[in-house]
Amino acid sequence: MSFFKKLKEKITNQTDAVTEKFRDGLSKTRNSFSERVNDLVARYRKVDEDFFEELEEILIAADVGVSTVMELIDELKMEVKKRNIQDTKEVQGVISEKLVEIYQGGEEKSPKLNIQDEGLTVILVVGVNGVGKTTSIGKIANRLKNEGKSVLLAAGDTFRAGAIQQLEVWGDRVGVEVIKQSEGSDPAAVMYDAVQAAKSRNVDVLICDTAGRLQNKVNLMKELEKVKRVIERELPGAPHEVLLVLDATTGQNALTQAKTFSAATNVTGIVLTKLDGTAKGGIVLAIRNELNIPVKLVGLGEKVDDLQEFDAQNYVYGLFADLVEKTEE
Template sequence: MGFFNKIKEGLSKTRHAFMEKVEKLVSRRKIDEEFYEELEEILIMADVGVNTVMQLMDELRDEVKKRKIEDAEELRPVLKEKLRELMKAEQFPMNIQEKGLTVIMVVGVNGVGKTTTIGKLAYKYKNEGKKVLLAAGDTFRAGAIEQLEVWGKRAGVEVIKHQAGSDPAAVVYDAIQAAKARNVNLLLCDTAGRLHNKTNLMEELNKVYRVIKREIPGAPHEVLLVLDATTGQNALSQAKLFGQAAGVTGLVLTKLDGTAKGGIVIAIQNELSLPVKFVGVGEKMDDLQVFDPQEFVEALFA
């Protein structure tokens, strides 16, 4: 199943909550102030984000004037066109090195599906013929190391680990040495996601980041922030926090199939200068999909 079909299936809750309301609105209202207010409300409820919604509404009003649109039905393609523009046209490929070792750091708060994402990435890249290794750098959360080992077994990939409570930077250092010795192509590093003390967490991540940089010039090649799509606007604030502190290069949005708040993808793409690189649209190993912004909009209107 290609990305379009997967994302179409995964977006069914969002499409139901968003597009069906838009359809009802355009079929029964003429374009007036009340129409704009209702449309604004629908977009905000789908978690498109207030700033993005305001921008979108201004652009729609301009187009209506410019094209002299009177029938609300004619607004449907205009809305789609504007969303496509907001989503930025191109895909952002992963920075995977052709030669030598690629190091990817995976960050995010607990409970967003970080470990699961690492397992699915390991599976994806192993299937593409790469030699993959995992670093169990979340040494704080009870069961995190064991959970990563379960995913490692599923993907057929080895995990470098220390005891629970040990220094994450030391784990990552050992994993880098093992990766070099074994001619590994790709090292995926799990990190702690506890949020009770943001400065501690960010210092910890920074230490891991510095160890990677020191051992492999130019690394980490990607710092992926995992966000739970079901948390809507909360995901946006997490992205802002981590983006500033952890040198994030791209986002992974999990549980998109479990939410009617899929509009958060639009808000994130528009309001942060961080590309969405993968989306999770199910439980299976291959349900982590490379994100295509244009197909996302197509699937929303499908």
């Protein structure tokens, strides 16, 4: 249980409010995943092939992803053999270690948003309709404003009825202006206006909404490519972030969406919404491991401050909070 002791020490030194958001937000996944792992450990006295087969099923059910699960199980087997672990209870700590390793990918911390030290930062936000894209933009704007940044929004989704108005509602709510044109306008023209406005006003961050329709993938991807070209032409090096918003409750379908958008827009990070609404929070690891795209922000509730920077330690704490808290000092 040494891993849980180390984790408890790290968590204790972090902001209580953030830690509690991960604990509460991952309660559905924890109740499903952690309880099944606990039951598995209780039923097996020794670590054998049958134990690993059941563990494999539990991980797949949590939407960790088949290829990620196979890799994780192989690494667990090697680690158990290397450490000569016999007691199944000790495997829980090893599972947690491996989950953190898979996400971090050798990095000490999960990547943060790429905000430029000087000048304008442009964040392009993509994703299908219904995943919480506009809401995420509003919450990101709120986060950045609270960090002392000046923010401007671009209403680039000119296709969906009500999309511009929805973004304006969020703009009013967090006190950020929205650059827009009429419904049906060319999104690239909106982006041009927005970049010019952001530069003339010396704004720190411009967050750009985009259309989310997938009915015609070819047209959508061409539109996104055009938007990116216009932004880059007006501000070399931009966009500095291309954030793909995914709905955690859609499970493996989120992986399919990620592959589609990555092919067209070179996605730099994931915003995973509604993580609090699913028992299959393992999708976080599947995305990181199978697509090599970091999850940068996660939605852990409906409040404006419930969009949190993803942190592997807090994530594992959310999955195993009960075990961590029972760990003796």
